[in-house]
Amino acid sequence: MIVRVSSLSGLAADQLRKAGDHFRGLSPDLLTIDYRVDDRGCLVRTAAVGRVVWDSQTIAGESACRSCAVQRDLVWYLGREVASAADLLVVLPPGVSGTATLDTTETVKGAGDGLVGYRIGSIMTVIEPATLAETLRSTETLSEKGFCVGYGDETCGRLLIEDLQLSDSYILARGEADADESQIELGIELALHIAPQSRATMLPPATCSGSSRPLPEPSLVYGFDVGEVAWRTSPGAIVMPTDPGRRVRSHLVSIRRPLHPLRLHKALTTAVAGSSWARGRIWMASAPDRKIAFTGLGRCVDYTDAGPWLADRPGAPGSTADAEGIVNWHPEYGDRGTWLAFTGDALEPDLIDECLSGCELTDEEIGRDPRYRQLFAGPLRPAR
Numbered sequence: 001m002i003v004r005v006s007s008l009s010g011l012a013a014d015q016l017r018k019a020g021d022h023f024r025g026l027s028p029d030l031l032t033i034d035y036r037v038d039d040r041g042c043l044v045r046t047a048a049v050g051r052v053v054w055d056s057q058t059i060a061g062e063s064a065c066r067s068c069a070v071q072r073d074l075v076w077y078l079g080r081e082v083a084s085a086a087d088l089l090v091v092l093p094p095g096v097s098g099t100a101t102l103d104t105t106e107t108v109k110g111a112g113d114g115l116v117g118y119r120i121g122s123i124m125t126v127i128e129p130a131t132l133a134e135t136l137r138s139t140e141t142l143s144e145k146g147f148c149v150g151y152g153d154e155t156c157g158r159l160l161i162e163d164l165q166l167s168d169s170y171i172l173a174r175g176e177a178d179a180d181e182s183q184i185e186l187g188i189e190l191a192l193h194i195a196p197q198s199r200a201t202m203l204p205p206a207t208c209s210g211s212s213r214p215l216p217e218p219s220l221v222y223g224f225d226v227g228e229v230a231w232r233t234s235p236g237a238i239v240m241p242t243d244p245g246r247r248v249r250s251h252l253v254s255i256r257r258p259l260h261p262l263r264l265h266k267a268l269t270t271a272v273a274g275s276s277w278a279r280g281r282i283w284m285a286s287a288p289d290r291k292i293a294f295t296g297l298g299r300c301v302d303y304t305d306a307g308p309w310l311a312d313r314p315g316a317p318g319s320t321a322d323a324e325g326i327v328n329w330h331p332e333y334g335d336r337g338t339w340l341a342f343t344g345d346a347l348e349p350d351l352i353d354e355c356l357s358g359c360e361l362t363d364e365e366i367g368r369d370p371r372y373r374q375l376f377a378g379p380l381r382p383a384r
Helices: 013-026 066-080 099-108 129-137 156-166 181-194 226-232 261-271 323-327 349-357 363-367 370-375
Strands: 002-010 031-037 043-049 052-060 087-091 117-127 169-172 199-202 249-255 277-283 290-297 300-308 338-344
Touching: 002 013, 002 099, 013 031, 013 087, 013 117, 031 066, 043 066, 052 066, 066 099, 099 117, 099 156, 117 156, 129 156, 129 181, 156 181, 156 290, 169 181, 181 199, 181 277, 181 338, 249 349, 261 277, 261 349, 277 300, 338 349
Parallel strands: 002 087, 002 117, 031 087, 117 169, 169 199
Antiparallel strands: 031 043, 043 052, 249 338, 277 290, 277 338, 290 300
């Protein structure tokens, strides 16, 4: 027997509650495990079948890491209580990422007597379109917002980006009745650009003046693909939308030579000015054998070492799961290069191109440094 585990995550408790109630109303046999924070700040787990509650317990105190507590409790629950359920929906507390459900399900796969297996059905993120653009640009952290989670120094916008990239479906939930329709339209288009792979839905009423087409109501459509998600969420990966939208656009820049780090630092300050979200991978002259993953939210930028390029690893590149590296293989540079994508409603593509093209190493700079001559001698280098 296979139990399909799905989850809801987001930043607003009332929107998560409405989404959970919506799914409970769709199926009287759906088992839901709802994690919420009570008035004392304690974490409470409530289990229900349809709208019938049959268990409710406090599982963690006010100061506990909510993400850690949810994962510990969910491991226990999946191992003991859901063997008779075919569908399970986990409603996570505000600020806890959907990765909590994904990691827990991986942990308990094949647990018990082997008669019950677990797999992810759907990872869903609940967002409020009217405040999405503001949240992405804000520097407010999860801990500053009052979320006691293990990654409290992460901004709220970064959590939403990570969950939207992970999700196979997202749910647009209207907040204030008098919300600015222009901001709603902007949020809907931003979500389409951030998560073009996801199924867009909206809680009833399922129409919105900011949407160019009617959106379906949320339903449990099991579209989670583990392999595809692993590639999509890997450091430096870029997923581009096919629909440019009316207000929001995404612009891709690709440069094959290494970039000068000081010139790049200055250029990115200008390049990200009109974007809500920037991402990609960089070939940095100061670390030529390392792939540098880049993320920018508003004017906050982050660089991460994503490991060696395929061209700097021993063995045949065709044996890797890095499809992006294989597709972008160059006879001289291998998979090395810079690919950066910028998404926003105030982009200046020509300015972005001009800023970044000036960061590329010149022939003179490459010629006077023996490291670059060695690097460009061939796409593969000897193992160290």
